[in-house]
Amino acid sequence: MSTEITKDIICPQCGEAQKYRLYTSINGTDNPELKQQILNEELFNWRCQRCNYLADMAYPFIYTDTEKRYIICLSPMGTDNIEPPATFESYVKRTVKNLSELKEKILMFDQGFDDVAMELVKNALCGILKQTYKVNRIHAYFSRENEGELEFAIYLPGKSEAIYHSTREDVYEQSQEVLRALNYEEPKGFLKVDARLARRILEDYQNI
Numbered sequence: 001m002s003t004e005i006t007k008d009i010i011c012p013q014c015g016e017a018q019k020y021r022l023y024t025s026i027n028g029t030d031n032p033e034l035k036q037q038i039l040n041e042e043l044f045n046w047r048c049q050r051c052n053y054l055a056d057m058a059y060p061f062i063y064t065d066t067e068k069r070y071i072i073c074l075s076p077m078g079t080d081n082i083e084p085p086a087t088f089e090s091y092v093k094r095t096v097k098n099l100s101e102l103k104e105k106i107l108m109f110d111q112g113f114d115d116v117a118m119e120l121v122k123n124a125l126c127g128i129l130k131q132t133y134k135v136n137r138i139h140a141y142f143s144r145e146n147e148g149e150l151e152f153a154i155y156l157p158g159k160s161e162a163i164y165h166s167t168r169e170d171v172y173e174q175s176q177e178v179l180r181a182l183n184y185e186e187p188k189g190f191l192k193v194d195a196r197l198a199r200r201i202l203e204d205y206q207n208i
Protein backbone atom coordinates (compact mmCIF):
# COMPACT_ATOMS: atom_id res chain seq x y z
CA MET A 1 0.00 0.00 0.00
CA SER A 2 1.15 3.54 -0.70
CA THR A 3 0.10 6.54 1.34
CA GLU A 4 -0.51 9.87 -0.29
CA ILE A 5 -1.18 13.15 1.46
CA THR A 6 -1.94 16.65 0.21
CA LYS A 7 -0.22 19.78 1.45
CA ASP A 8 -0.62 23.46 0.71
CA ILE A 9 2.34 25.00 -0.98
CA ILE A 10 3.20 28.51 -2.12
CA CYS A 11 5.25 28.74 -5.29
CA PRO A 12 8.58 30.35 -4.36
CA GLN A 13 8.75 32.02 -7.78
CA CYS A 14 5.26 33.43 -8.44
CA GLY A 15 3.62 33.17 -4.99
CA GLU A 16 0.60 31.18 -6.23
CA ALA A 17 -0.95 28.95 -3.53
CA GLN A 18 -1.46 25.37 -4.66
CA LYS A 19 -1.94 21.81 -3.49
CA TYR A 20 1.01 19.48 -3.43
CA ARG A 21 0.43 15.72 -3.39
CA LEU A 22 3.20 13.76 -1.78
CA TYR A 23 3.78 10.21 -0.67
CA THR A 24 4.73 9.29 2.87
CA SER A 25 5.13 5.66 1.88
CA ILE A 26 5.40 3.71 -1.33
CA ASN A 27 5.06 0.01 -1.94
CA GLY A 28 7.07 -0.65 -5.08
CA THR A 29 5.53 -4.10 -5.55
CA ASP A 30 1.98 -2.72 -5.76
CA ASN A 31 2.82 0.60 -7.42
CA PRO A 32 5.31 0.03 -10.24
CA GLU A 33 4.52 3.46 -11.71
CA LEU A 34 5.65 5.19 -8.51
CA LYS A 35 8.72 2.98 -8.40
CA GLN A 36 9.51 4.10 -11.94
CA GLN A 37 9.29 7.74 -10.81
CA ILE A 38 11.96 6.96 -8.22
CA LEU A 39 14.15 5.25 -10.81
CA ASN A 40 13.74 8.33 -13.06
CA GLU A 41 14.58 10.47 -9.99
CA GLU A 42 11.36 12.42 -10.53
CA LEU A 43 9.38 11.52 -7.44
CA PHE A 44 10.25 14.72 -5.57
CA ASN A 45 9.72 17.05 -8.49
CA TRP A 46 7.02 19.63 -8.06
CA ARG A 47 6.02 21.91 -10.93
CA CYS A 48 4.06 25.14 -10.47
CA GLN A 49 0.88 25.09 -12.56
CA ARG A 50 1.04 28.83 -13.04
CA CYS A 51 4.65 29.73 -13.81
CA ASN A 52 6.13 26.27 -14.50
CA TYR A 53 8.73 26.67 -11.74
CA LEU A 54 10.31 23.30 -10.98
CA ALA A 55 11.23 22.53 -7.39
CA ASP A 56 13.09 19.54 -6.03
CA MET A 57 11.41 18.67 -2.74
CA ALA A 58 12.84 16.47 -0.03
CA TYR A 59 10.90 14.86 2.78
CA PRO A 60 11.11 11.64 4.77
CA PHE A 61 9.33 8.63 3.44
CA ILE A 62 9.36 4.83 3.40
CA TYR A 63 9.81 2.53 0.45
CA THR A 64 8.88 -1.14 0.75
CA ASP A 65 9.13 -4.08 -1.59
CA THR A 66 6.91 -6.82 -0.15
CA GLU A 67 7.98 -9.35 -2.77
CA LYS A 68 11.76 -9.04 -2.40
CA ARG A 69 11.27 -8.14 1.25
CA TYR A 70 13.18 -4.97 1.84
CA ILE A 71 12.28 -1.65 3.40
CA ILE A 72 14.15 1.60 2.92
CA CYS A 73 13.68 4.69 5.00
CA LEU A 74 14.53 7.90 3.17
CA SER A 75 15.58 10.50 5.69
CA PRO A 76 16.87 13.72 4.05
CA MET A 77 18.05 15.23 7.33
CA GLY A 78 19.48 11.93 8.53
CA THR A 79 17.72 12.38 11.84
CA ASP A 80 14.40 10.61 11.43
CA ASN A 81 14.55 7.51 13.57
CA ILE A 82 11.82 5.27 12.35
CA GLU A 83 10.95 2.17 14.33
CA PRO A 84 10.49 -0.73 11.92
CA PRO A 85 6.98 -2.16 12.25
CA ALA A 86 6.99 -5.69 13.68
CA THR A 87 5.61 -7.12 10.45
CA PHE A 88 8.91 -6.18 8.75
CA GLU A 89 11.01 -8.22 11.18
CA SER A 90 12.52 -10.44 8.47
CA TYR A 91 13.01 -7.61 5.94
CA VAL A 92 16.32 -6.07 4.93
CA LYS A 93 16.18 -2.54 6.43
CA ARG A 94 18.12 0.45 5.18
CA THR A 95 18.33 4.19 5.72
CA VAL A 96 19.28 6.49 2.85
CA LYS A 97 19.47 10.27 2.68
CA ASN A 98 18.44 11.06 -0.89
CA LEU A 99 16.65 9.81 -3.99
CA SER A 100 19.92 8.78 -5.74
CA GLU A 101 20.80 6.48 -2.85
CA LEU A 102 17.28 5.07 -2.76
CA LYS A 103 17.39 4.40 -6.49
CA GLU A 104 20.74 2.65 -6.12
CA LYS A 105 19.43 0.38 -3.34
CA ILE A 106 16.38 -0.58 -5.40
CA LEU A 107 18.58 -1.42 -8.41
CA MET A 108 20.92 -3.53 -6.25
CA PHE A 109 18.23 -5.43 -4.38
CA ASP A 110 16.11 -6.01 -7.47
CA GLN A 111 19.11 -7.61 -9.18
CA GLY A 112 19.79 -9.76 -6.12
CA PHE A 113 22.98 -8.07 -4.91
CA ASP A 114 24.10 -7.60 -1.32
CA ASP A 115 24.59 -3.86 -0.83
CA VAL A 116 27.26 -4.32 1.88
CA ALA A 117 29.48 -6.32 -0.51
CA MET A 118 28.68 -3.78 -3.22
CA GLU A 119 29.95 -0.92 -1.02
CA LEU A 120 33.27 -2.77 -0.77
CA VAL A 121 33.37 -2.98 -4.58
CA LYS A 122 32.67 0.76 -4.78
CA ASN A 123 35.44 1.42 -2.27
CA ALA A 124 37.92 -0.43 -4.49
CA LEU A 125 36.70 1.22 -7.68
CA CYS A 126 36.69 4.73 -6.19
CA GLY A 127 40.24 4.19 -4.89
CA ILE A 128 41.44 3.55 -8.44
CA LEU A 129 39.39 6.32 -10.01
CA LYS A 130 40.59 8.93 -7.50
CA GLN A 131 44.11 8.28 -8.76
CA THR A 132 43.04 8.20 -12.40
CA TYR A 133 41.22 11.54 -12.20
CA LYS A 134 43.48 13.02 -9.50
CA VAL A 135 40.57 14.00 -7.26
CA ASN A 136 40.00 13.25 -3.59
CA ARG A 137 36.25 12.76 -3.65
CA ILE A 138 34.12 10.60 -5.93
CA HIS A 139 30.51 9.49 -5.72
CA ALA A 140 29.70 6.14 -7.29
CA TYR A 141 26.22 4.68 -7.73
CA PHE A 142 25.53 1.15 -8.89
CA SER A 143 23.78 1.18 -12.21
CA ARG A 144 23.60 -2.36 -13.68
CA GLU A 145 25.13 -5.74 -14.29
CA ASN A 146 26.29 -6.14 -17.87
CA GLU A 147 28.08 -9.15 -19.39
CA GLY A 148 29.93 -10.20 -16.25
CA GLU A 149 30.73 -6.63 -15.27
CA LEU A 150 29.21 -4.25 -12.76
CA GLU A 151 28.59 -0.77 -14.06
CA PHE A 152 28.62 2.33 -11.88
CA ALA A 153 27.62 5.94 -12.48
CA ILE A 154 30.53 8.07 -11.31
CA TYR A 155 30.27 11.71 -10.26
CA LEU A 156 33.46 13.74 -10.08
CA PRO A 157 33.65 16.89 -7.91
CA GLY A 158 31.82 19.83 -9.47
CA LYS A 159 30.37 17.75 -12.33
CA SER A 160 26.65 17.08 -12.60
CA GLU A 161 26.92 14.62 -15.51
CA ALA A 162 27.81 11.04 -14.65
CA ILE A 163 30.54 9.08 -16.35
CA TYR A 164 30.27 5.30 -16.38
CA HIS A 165 32.89 2.82 -15.23
CA SER A 166 32.70 -0.94 -14.92
CA THR A 167 34.49 -3.44 -12.77
CA ARG A 168 34.67 -7.23 -13.08
CA GLU A 169 32.09 -9.17 -11.16
CA ASP A 170 34.76 -11.21 -9.36
CA VAL A 171 35.57 -8.08 -7.32
CA TYR A 172 32.05 -8.51 -5.93
CA GLU A 173 32.75 -12.18 -5.16
CA GLN A 174 35.99 -11.21 -3.38
CA SER A 175 34.01 -8.69 -1.34
CA GLN A 176 31.59 -11.41 -0.30
CA GLU A 177 34.64 -13.44 0.79
CA VAL A 178 35.78 -10.53 2.99
CA LEU A 179 32.38 -10.46 4.71
CA ARG A 180 32.45 -14.23 5.20
CA ALA A 181 35.98 -14.07 6.67
CA LEU A 182 34.74 -11.46 9.16
CA ASN A 183 31.56 -13.42 9.95
CA TYR A 184 29.86 -10.14 9.19
CA GLU A 185 26.41 -9.91 10.72
CA GLU A 186 24.04 -7.03 10.31
CA PRO A 187 22.83 -5.18 13.37
CA LYS A 188 19.05 -5.09 13.79
CA GLY A 189 17.03 -2.07 12.75
CA PHE A 190 17.59 0.36 9.89
CA LEU A 191 21.20 0.28 8.75
CA LYS A 192 23.08 2.91 6.79
CA VAL A 193 25.15 0.99 4.24
CA ASP A 194 27.52 3.49 2.69
CA ALA A 195 31.19 4.30 2.04
CA ARG A 196 31.79 4.85 5.76
CA LEU A 197 30.57 1.34 6.64
CA ALA A 198 32.77 -0.08 3.85
CA ARG A 199 35.85 1.66 5.32
CA ARG A 200 35.04 0.31 8.77
CA ILE A 201 34.66 -3.25 7.46
CA LEU A 202 37.93 -3.07 5.51
CA GLU A 203 39.75 -1.79 8.59
CA ASP A 204 38.42 -4.76 10.57
CA TYR A 205 39.51 -7.07 7.77
CA GLN A 206 43.07 -5.72 7.82
CA ASN A 207 43.22 -6.38 11.56
CA ILE A 208 42.32 -10.06 11.35
Ligand SMILES: [Zn+2]
Pocket residue numbers: 011012013014015016048049050051052053
Ligand atom coordinates in the same frame (compact mmCIF):
# COMPACT_ATOMS: atom_id res chain seq x y z
ZN1 LIG B 1 4.79 29.60 -9.74
